[in-house]
Amino acid sequence: MQPQTDKRDLLILGGGLVGMTLALAAARKGMTSHVVDRADPAELTAEGFDGRASAISTASWNLFRNIGLSDRLEPHGSAIASIAVSDQMRPGRLDFTPEPHEGSLGRMFANRELRLALFEAAAEEPLISWHSRAEVTARHRGEYGVSAVLGDGHELSASLMVAAEGRNSPTRDEAGLVLAKWDYTHRAIIAGLTHELPHDNVAWEIFYSAGPFALLPMLDNPDGTHRSALVWTVAEKDAAGVLKLSDRAFLAEVEKRMGSIFGEITAVAPRSSYPLGFHHTAKITAPRLALVGDAAHGIHPIAGQGLNLGLRDVGALAEVLAEGMRLGLEPGDAQLLARYEKWRGLDAFTVALATDGLTRIFGIPGRTASAVRRAGMAGIQRVPALKNWFMDEARGVTGDMPELLKA
Amino acid sequence: MSDATVSVEPVSPATIGPATIRPDEAAHFGALAREWWDPKGSSAMLHRLNPVRLGFIRHAVDLHWAGDIESVRPLAGKSALDVGCGAGLLCEPFSRLGAEVTGVDAAAENIAVASAHASGSELAIDYRHGELGDLGLGQFDLVTCMEVIEHVAEKPRFVAQLVRHLAPGGLMTLSTPNRTAASRLLLVEGAEAVGLVPKGTHHWDDFITPDELSDLLHAAGLEITEMRGIAFGPLKGLHLSDDMALNYILTARRRQ
Secondary structure, X not given: OOOOOOOEEEEEEXXXXXXXXXXXXXXXXXXXXXXEOOOOHHHHHOOOOOOOEEEEOHHHHHHHHHOOOXXXXXXXXXXXXXXXXXXXXXXXXXXXOOOHHHOOXXXXXXXXXXXXXXXXXXXXXOOEEEEOOOOEEEEEEOOOOEEEEEOOOOEEEEEEEEEOOOOOOHHHHHOOOOOEEEEEEEEEEEEEEEEOOOOOOEEEEXXXXXXXXXXXXXXXXXXXXXXXXXXXXXXXXXHHHHHHOOHHHHHHHHHXXXXXXXXXXXXXXXXXXEEEEEXXXXXXXXXXXXXXXXXXXXXXXXXXXXXXXXXXXXXXXXHHHHHHHHOOOOOOOHHHHHHHHHHHHHHHHHHHHHHHHHHHHHOOOOHHHHHHHHXXXXXXXXXXXXXXXXXXXXXXXXXXXXHHHOO | OHHHHHOOOOOOHHXXXXXXXXXXXXXXXXXXXXXXXXXXXXXXXXXXXXXXXXXXXXXXHHHHOOOOOOOOOOOOOOEEEXXXXXXXXXXXXXXXXXXXXEEEEOOHHHHHHHHHHHHHOOOOOEEEEOOHHHOXXXXXXXXXXXXXXXXXXXXXHHHHHHXXXXXXXXXXXXXXXXXXXXXXXXXXXXXXHOOOOOOOOOOHHHOOOHHHHHHHHHHOOEEEEEEEXXXXXXXXXXXEEOOOOOEEEEEEEEOO
């Protein structure tokens, strides 16, 4: 390999929420990076509420605070005060409400706000070199480092390559890391709803046999009207039909499923959708390569844990690399990658399996199953230890937590 | 492996003093040198040991020079000497930590591989092939000699040579297997039988106990400042421990 003039610590392929957060977390630890992303940053400034939103757990919020983003993000978050779980809106609702001293279950953010805040912070960070609207045409992982060739022929080099490209990561596939995949044959319909009554910071998870119907509390509009983000899971064969419905017909279907808990739905933002599936790789590293976020493990968005899981990857990888740097080990060192893989592999798989189990339990149709589910929910309601476990999972504070995700 | 042996430079008996590594052992490691940098190759155990012993050294460096524990260049402005450096597994981290590094090894091919790797890593390290006592090197702030003394025939002379290269106010770090029933079973017979370390790496009779090494260092004018065991557990892997039955690592300085 030729000596490179701008060899950096990290070559991060994919500049989404997870990739950008990693670049910032690494920069705070003194590591330099190239970030390559296909998207046009101008798209970030496009106005509008499209319903794409993320539940940021307390642990993920700690990460944002530790990398200096919390002041910038604070005004855009809507706290989740409690989570209401219901089986088809029948009696037996299960409430997760933490005690006042236990703090919030998380905060809802429009993805656009997260992207903007991360992008602004990255633009000010001299240790990050940003390459937008760039396609990677070739990747190389060698004995002394890694490199990627961009569409314009430019070559970027670093010590470690990080794949943060999401679930269809071409870098992961090229490295031959095998994916275990469970396809739900379901699709999530995402939309922003404006509604009459305030949501009181309650997140709703309403389970139907076709799949969960989730309402996540968003910040009010500037004019004082109330908003929630809808994540509605439908069978793949029904998805095209649902997407094609007129706004009026769509609203009627939505109201049928959520009743009048938020009063009248006054507006619906453009709908989007994505296929659901649970995928996981047992190996999340290869020589001089680490996978983070959905490239390593994608889970059902039912519990809002997908991004949180990706941010735990970020915290763990940044900590392992920073500790390695204190010992004089370079970021691509095989021992550091082994430690990252050992740390994250099991945690991600546990959360993915738990979420998958939850989906399957609620995916069984029929009256008996519904009765069992409601009995189960009532049971959980009465057993504080189980409830606390669920709440800690929602907050993302169980397991071996990276330092960056601690308060 | 056979072609690697061919490329080993003949080691002139004239440069092999009585305090040196045995010629047959130098040839043995020279043959292994190409594989040294493969983390899954024949030196896999050394690669896994590396973060553990670097963690111990980092802690000792911060204590010894009262440095900033967050700094990524705690050895800036310091000189370091690694004796028995192999292919540079310790020299390269020391160089990244800011030290002016010299690496010495008795096997010519180790030095060739180490130099090639340092150039690939874009690190400037002064590698020397030969016998420590014959190289005319000066004194160093940090002197390390890891997993070497057990291969040395005449240990007191070797220790005296190490001490001669330690600058006043400097820090020395040594690690070596203990001579116990456990180390005989696990390091020599067990690890070699299952291929964790290459056959012929260790001669148990040459191992040295913590007490014996303490006496040697004391006789050479040093005092031991810290000593930890390096143990192996099924979940933790290799880690620092109070159990010194297998392997131990220590820091020492000149007696005040």
